[in-house]
Amino acid sequence: MNNKIHNLVSDAESKKYATDAGRIMHAKLQSVRLGPTPAGDADLIEKIMSAGDELKSFFGPDSKSEVPIAGFVNGRFISRRIDRLAVDDAHKTIRILDYKTDTDAQKFREKYVAQIHEYVALMKQIYPEYNVHGYILWLHNWQLESI
Numbered sequence: 001m002n003n004k005i006h007n008l009v010s011d012a013e014s015k016k017y018a019t020d021a022g023r024i025m026h027a028k029l030q031s032v033r034l035g036p037t038p039a040g041d042a043d044l045i046e047k048i049m050s051a052g053d054e055l056k057s058f059f060g061p062d063s064k065s066e067v068p069i070a071g072f073v074n075g076r077f078i079s080r081r082i083d084r085l086a087v088d089d090a091h092k093t094i095r096i097l098d099y100k101t102d103t104d105a106q107k108f109r110e111k112y113v114a115q116i117h118e119y120v121a122l123m124k125q126i127y128p129e130y131n132v133h134g135y136i137l138w139l140h141n142w143q144l145e146s147i
Contacts (some may be wrong), residue, residue, distance in 0.1 A: 022101040035061040116147040
């Protein structure tokens with residue numbers, strides 16, 4: 001019995017730590033801006049700069065962070081926030097980025113992919129003439145995955 005209680009407490013502490021770490025990382029990433037005068041956490045800016053042009057474009061001066069979005073997808077009302085949004089009106093392209101702090105990318109992958117598909121579906125309702133693409137940035141290894 002004591003072992004079960006210990007495991008429950010340990011699991012709860014792990015989840016709280018992961019949630020807190022994710023919230024802190026999201027807040028830091030929210031403030032990052034690249035451009036002539038970069039802003040935000042210097043270590044994160046360095047990681048983003050070294051990760052490649054595709055990721056850098058999500059943090060450009062015209063990008064948006066924590067963008068609220070709501071609507072119906074498959075008859076179900078959804079209200080969420082997009083971590084990072086880059087709209088390119090000249091090329092009629094929208095790119096959505098969602099950060100994930102999980103160290104096991106497969107554990108909740110199906111759920112995360114469904115979330116990105118919902119974001120894409122909602123954005124297509126708002127911008128029907130645009131191509132919309134979704135991405136996940138796995139923060140444990142800074143890998144950008146196109147969904």
